[in-house]
Amino acid sequence: MAKHTDIARVLAEQKTGEKIEVKGWVRAFRANRFIALNDGSGANNLQVVVDFEQFDESVIKGISFHSCIAVSGTLVESQGSGQAVELQADTIEILGGNDLEKYPLQPKRQTMEFLRENAHFRMRTNTFSSVFRLRHALAFAVHSFFNEEGFYYMHTPIITGSDAEGAGEMFQVTTLDVKDSPKTDEGQVDYSQDFFGKATNLTVSGQLQAEIGALAMGKVYTFGPTFRAENSNTSRHLAEFWMIEPEVAFADLKDNMDLAEAFVKYLINYVLDKYMDDLNILDARIQQEEKNMKAELRRPMGLIETLRFVVDNEFARITYTEAINLLRSSKPYKKGRFEYDVEWGVDLQAEHERWLVEKKFQKPVIVTDYPKDIKAFYMRMNDDGKTVAAMDILFPGIGEVVGGSQREERLNVLMDRMTEMDVHHDELDWYLDLRRFGGNKHAGFGLGFERIVQFITGMTNIRDVIAFPRTPGSAEF
RNA sequence: GCCUCAGUAGCUCAGCUGGUUAGAGCGGCGGACUGUUAAUCCGUAGGUCGUAGGUUCGAGCCCUACCUGAGGCGCCA
Numbered sequence: 016m017a018k019h020t021d022i023a024r025v026l027a028e029q030k031t032g033e034k035i036e037v038k039g040w041v042r043a044f045r046a047n048r049f050i051a052l053n054d055g056s057g058a059n060n061l062q063v064v065v066d067f068e069q070f071d072e073s074v075i076k077g078i079s080f081h082s083c084i085a086v087s088g089t090l091v092e093s094q095g096s097g098q099a100v101e102l103q104a105d106t107i108e109i110l111g112g113n114d115l116e117k118y119p120l121q122p123k124r125q126t127m128e129f130l131r132e133n134a135h136f137r138m139r140t141n142t143f144s145s146v147f148r149l150r151h152a153l154a155f156a157v158h159s160f161f162n163e164e165g166f167y168y169m170h171t172p173i174i175t176g177s178d179a180e181g182a183g184e185m186f187q188v189t190t191l192d193v194k195d196s197p198k199t200d201e202g203q204v205d206y207s208q209d210f211f212g213k214a215t216n217l218t219v220s221g222q223l224q225a226e227i228g229a230l231a232m233g234k235v236y237t238f239g240p241t242f243r244a245e246n247s248n249t250s251r252h253l254a255e256f257w258m259i260e261p262e263v264a265f266a267d268l269k270d271n272m273d274l275a276e277a278f279v280k281y282l283i284n285y286v287l288d289k290y291m292d293d294l295n296i297l298d299a300r301i302q303q304e305e306k307n308m309k310a311e312l313r314r315p316m317g318l319i320e321t322l323r324f325v326v327d328n329e330f331a332r333i334t335y336t337e338a339i340n341l342l343r344s345s346k347p348y349k350k351g352r353f354e355y356d357v358e359w360g361v362d363l364q365a366e367h368e369r370w371l372v373e374k375k376f377q378k379p380v381i382v383t384d385y386p387k388d389i390k391a392f393y394m395r396m397n398d399d400g401k402t403v404a405a406m407d408i409l410f411p412g413i414g415e416v417v418g419g420s421q422r423e424e425r426l427n428v429l430m431d432r433m434t435e436m437d438v439h440h441d442e443l444d445w446y447l448d449l450r451r452f453g454g455n456k457h458a459g460f461g462l463g464f465e466r467i468v469q470f471i472t473g474m475t476n477i478r479d480v481i482a483f484p485r486t487p488g489s490a491e492f
Numbered sequence: 493g494c495c496u497c498a499g500u501a502g503c504u505c506a507g508c509u510g511g512u513u514a515g516a517g518c519g520g521c522g523g524a525c526u527g528u529u530a531a532u533c534c535g536u537a538g539g540u541c542g543u544a545g546g547u548u549c550g551a552g553c554c555c556u557a558c559c560u561g562a563g564g565c566g567c568c569a
Binding site: 046062064065068080093096098117122123124126127128129132183241243245246247248249250251258259407414415416417463464465476488 | 494
């Protein structure tokens with residue numbers, strides 16, 4: 016390891032009088048004297064003070080925006096008001112110069128779209144380095160929470176041979192020559208000659224495999240990449256995203272809701288506790304951005320205020336049927352403001368969810384017990400025969416962040432539901448075996464990692480909380 | 493996949509009912525500046541107006557198609 020010190024550590028310890036070396040990227044060089052240096056270790060810059068007469072002109076010229084430098088010197092108390100300590104430079108080495116005539120980024124406000132096109136440089140900006148530190152922190156907190164709760168982390172397969180998961184369009188995985196694939200007698204592609212001897216896809220969910228884990232290990236969770244080949248063009252969808260799927264034996268829907276709520280609050284508390292510098296940067300960014308917006312388009316609360324509000328209040332919990340009744344007696348419904356009708360048996364539209372979350376309750380809302388016909392085959396049938404023990408958690412601005420259910424553990428009921436929904440029994444025989452041999456009730460949910468990162472960072476487009484977004488028509492970098 | 497909007501300098505934008513040589517701020521480059529905080533000041537270069545057609549005496553501006561991006565919707569996490 017190099018002998019240099021992380022800037023985050025220098026700023027935290029403030030050991031003035033010590034000789035240190037730091038390495039990082041120049042954020043600004045002011046008055047031929049002050050370098051704002053950042054190495055990504057934290058949100059704050061270290062101010063380096065340069066006596067330019069002591070340095071070669073080529074060195075001074077090399078200190079430019081986002082050039083990479085090493086500085087050694089003495090940490091001293093700062094005379095300026097913007098920082099407590101600063102580094103008085105003895106030596107400066109230009110590790111990587113920067114040709115500003117060709118470099119796309121500039122020390123000014125730039126659009127998210129432009130930075131997305133330059134995703135190989137955007138992590139050097141305040142906003143994105145904060146977003147990606149928080150992304151790391153949240154990923155770490157996911158494991159921390161489940162570990163503390165006695166869950167086991169389970170790696171479910173990325174390549175799946177099952178096409179019965181029913182969670183959306185899949186990306187096919189094959190080593191066959193797509194231009195000249197072997198054919199069966201019927202003229203279809205002969206997948207028996209493919210790498211796995213059958214047709215395979217990228218996973219759309221690890222849930223069914225996680226159920227195997229839960230019915231042996233008690234409490235498990237998955238956290239891995241997930242792939243959906245849907246042509247979704249929104250600020251909340253990615254073709255490749257990361258999903259967290261806990262699965263718990265002996266749990267019912269209520270336990271499931273309690274777990275999901277505690278989990279989300281743990282994640283938020285974790286970063287409120289440890290990453291306030293980054294949250295402050297993002298909070299200030301949003302305030303700046305909303306300055307010129309009409310009042311009705313602004314967030315009702317600041318970012319940090321919103322996060323505190325979410326952890327300090329119980330999530331609203333209502334059934335689908337109650338949601339329908341609330342919507343039907345709502346002002347926009349009576350005035351005909353909804354584009355889509357509100358009718359029992361039809362899934363809630365985005366405008367309905369927004370009304371519930373942003374107008375009626377103004378906090379996260381858990382909607383439970385949806386009609387069986389709009390939910391997946393594996394969800395447990397309720398006694399009314401019309402609804403299933405499903406739950407969705409809806410967040411302001413983002414919509415569905417969590418989707419889960421108590422699973423159907425009764426073999427005959429499950430088989431009837433599969434028949435009803437045209438899911439072939441033979442393809443999921445192993446799944447049925449879990450009910451045949453030592454089964455019990457269990458429940459779980461899926462949480463879209465990027466969506467919770469979006470909520471916590473206040474980024475409005477999901478493409479800005481993953482380093483290299485994959486969306487329809489776009490797989491750059 | 494559907495609907496709407498946008499594309500003018502490196503970036504962010506202005507450009508009147510179609511009318512001479514297309515503007516600004518920031519950034520770049522050259523210079524000044526030893527307590528700055530998106531530093532400041534002086535000077536300077538930089539444009540096939542997304543692409544291809546069309547209408548017109550004349551198109552950055554009007555029309556058509558396509559490309560790219562954004563917002564909304566659907567599908568979902």
